Amino acid sequence: MKNPTLFAPKSPHFFQPILPGFKSHIKIPVKFFSKHIEGKHEGNTVYLRSYPSRRTWKVKMEGHKLTEGWKEFVEAHDLRVGDFVVFKHKGDMFFDVTALGSSCCEVQYAPSCSHGENEESDEIGESSRKEKEIEENIETEPDQFSSDLTCFSQSVTTSNLMRDSVGVPRDFAKRYGFNIGRHEIVLMNEEGKPWESEVISYKSGKVIVAGGWKSLCTESKLEVGDSCTFKLLHNAKMPVFRLCSRLPKAGAEARPLKRARVQRWSQESRSKHDVREKIAEEGEPSRRNRTSNKSTGDQGKLQQTQSCFIFDHVAKVNQSVDNMGKRQCINESC
DNA sequence: CGGATTTTGACAACTGTCCG
């Protein structure tokens, strides 16, 4: 399935999602690091350049982590959880950096007076980001979702993991027509990794997302008791349920939110989970804990389908990069 | 190749919780 029209980019790229705890450091993918950096460059400093700031940021590299100076870069560019950052290696440890919002589009910065005027300055200005992406800043302000009708929250439970399916709130399902029939969708984690899935409605009125859930939880390190929020994106061929926020067990418990119809943090199930999780930990006699002996074959199929979606996603990122003026293939993913 | 076995998907019933 090699496309002869594709070729390796002159400037190797990698991209990284902005995840909780991102301010202290960001990791360079090991593969990228060993291929393009390790042994090829002396010193432990990298230089980050960004289009909006038009200045160069000096960041310390410890192992394959960017540490000192990264925080300043993050703050200057108002990077938030759910964003993606594309690093284009221009050589000599210089990276052109592009920030993509959680909608997979390039982050727009208000044309502040800092542009041009600040070119010589060390300050980028406020970088006040255009608030056209309403799903931003999800980790620190979960309440903002309560007004965002394109979002819904669910908890990770032993049951939904076991069945590889997760419920969809009725109101949400109704609003977007998922309450009738079956709908192919894409589940996507914070890093943009997609899983083919389906929304299925039952006669009883229950609506579930079937398939991909377990894989997403595994890949995204979501554990039983964690609560996560999905945002519906309609900008693709099929609806995308993108994981845009997560609350670990402890954090979730600390939020006594009132029950809401669509936007809820599933407080009730959380308390249930506490009990059930203990049972699970002590060895739940699961009625469906038989291990699949066909998993290998199915995984092969799954990987094939996933790779198509990943390709789509990379293409999307490419497009955003392209918008900056130069088209490059991203062949170094994390 | 075909029967036996295992796995998975689909649905309904049950149960607990919340809100009006």
Added chain:
DNA sequence: CGGACAGTTGTCAAAATCCG
């Protein structure tokens, strides 16, 4: 307190896989 809703669990059928 009852209705609505969501999570869990039981059951069954179909599909997939194994194995002689």
